[in-house]
Amino acid sequence: MAPAPSAPPAPESEQQPAAPSAPTGGRSRIGTVLGVVVLVFGVLVALAVTAVLTRGVGPLAGLLGGDGTADAKAGDCVGELPRVAGTGAKSVDDGRLVPCTSARAAYAVVGRVDDAAAARNQSAVACEPHFRPGDDAYVLYRVGDDGEGYLLCLVRKANGR
Incomplete structure (x- = not known):
């Protein structure tokens, strides 16, 4: 007995469809x-x-x-600080520069003195030349961890400066 003739290959249109590839929708969403x-x-x-x-x-x-006032110079403005009467002092950690046109601008910087010793001693004497008679004057002292310090000579914005 002779083997049966094999059937000719099916035309391409009758071939089985290719298996679907792995979905890439998850990867494209993550990428997006x-x-x-x-x-x-x-x-x-x-x-x-x-x-x-x-x-x-x-x-x-x-x-x-x-330090929110590290770059302060004369002509800048500082936001509200705790009020102190007379020669009293109060610790402040949140002094910040604000735009002078802002409603938050409470003080005008009329002078800056880069003097670490004066800042450590909280000596306002170095600011006296920057104040005028009648000014509601304040001094902000800053001393960094490196021992460097400065004084900001401030007046209330109500003084018209």
Whole structure:
């Protein structure tokens, strides 16, 4: 007996469809979400860099945990501080530079004295040349961990400065 003739191969249109490939929908969603997160993070970093370049570190100091008045100079403004009467002193950790046009601007910086010894001794004498008679005057002392310090000579914005 002779073997039966084999059937000719089926035309391509009758061949079995290829097995479906693994779904990629999960990977593309994760990639999209990751892309959006990276984009948002990039925008936030760009905004922070722009703020530092245009306004200095002062506005971001609260977020960064730094000295909010480190870059203060005459003509800048400082937000509200605790009131002290006479020659009293009060510890302040949250002094911040604010735009002088802001409603939060309570003090105008009329002078800055970079004198670590005066700051450590809380000596207001170095600010006296910056004050005028009748000024509601204040001195903000700052001494860093490195021992360096400065004084900010402040007057209430109500003094018209």
